[in-house]
Amino acid sequence: MFLSQRILLVDGLTLVILCFVSLLGDCLCFGRPWSFYVISNTYLRAITDNFTHGLISVISTYFLFGWTRRSLFIIAFIAGSFVDCDHFIEVRSFSLHRALYDQPRSRPFLHNTLLLLVVTIIVVLGEYFLWQSHQIYYSTIFFLGWSTHHLRDAQRRGLTLTPLGETSPINYYIPIMCQALVIVKLLYMFVFPIRTIPVNLSIV
Numbered sequence: 001m002f003l004s005q006r007i008l009l010v011d012g013l014t015l016v017i018l019c020f021v022s023l024l025g026d027c028l029c030f031g032r033p034w035s036f037y038v039i040s041n042t043y044l045r046a047i048t049d050n051f052t053h054g055l056i057s058v059i060s061t062y063f064l065f066g067w068t069r070r071s072l073f074i075i076a077f078i079a080g081s082f083v084d085c086d087h088f089i090e091v092r093s094f095s096l097h098r099a100l101y102d103q104p105r106s107r108p109f110l111h112n113t114l115l116l117l118v119v120t121i122i123v124v125l126g127e128y129f130l131w132q133s134h135q136i137y138y139s140t141i142f143f144l145g146w147s148t149h150h151l152r153d154a155q156r157r158g159l160t161l162t163p164l165g166e167t168s169p170i171n172y173y174i175p176i177m178c179q180a181l182v183i184v185k186l187l188y189m190f191v192f193p194i195r196t197i198p199v200n201l202s203i204v
Helices: 002-030 042-065 072-091 096-101 113-130 137-157 173-191
Strands: none
Touching: 002 042, 002 137, 002 173, 042 072, 042 096, 042 137, 042 173, 072 096, 072 137, 113 137, 137 173
């Protein structure tokens, strides 16, 4: 019983930290939901925003896998941050100024949720059948990274589902993100044999 309570506490604290990091990043970058301090430098604000995306992905990975596979955290940070590289691809430049101010009206292609969902399915199939990785660690981390990134961005612009259109802005993305993480964890533990999952992967 004590071990179960400890596991519940760790998972609960992980979600609390996730909420704190998300709220802090939103406050510093966008002044929401509280505007106690907003970074005035546009470039620093963009870097902080991207760093927050990466950190959220790392925390989400820890929630699912625990500390047993620490080598995955670097991949998790990249998975949460790489989405914004499409800003540079769109303007064909490594200039942060151009990436911030010379963007076309439409959302860049890596911010298309429908596209990355299709890519994720392909990656899952490739990892499972070609690499014989039955735990699909990398596919799961890839999904956690871009999906949390898209959800956090959706509070301002909604989800882009080209060619189907876009959703309305999602104001309460944090509880949705936490609930989605718990569901992913449940599915992961249900699909894969329990004996292969570390004990610290229990459910909140």
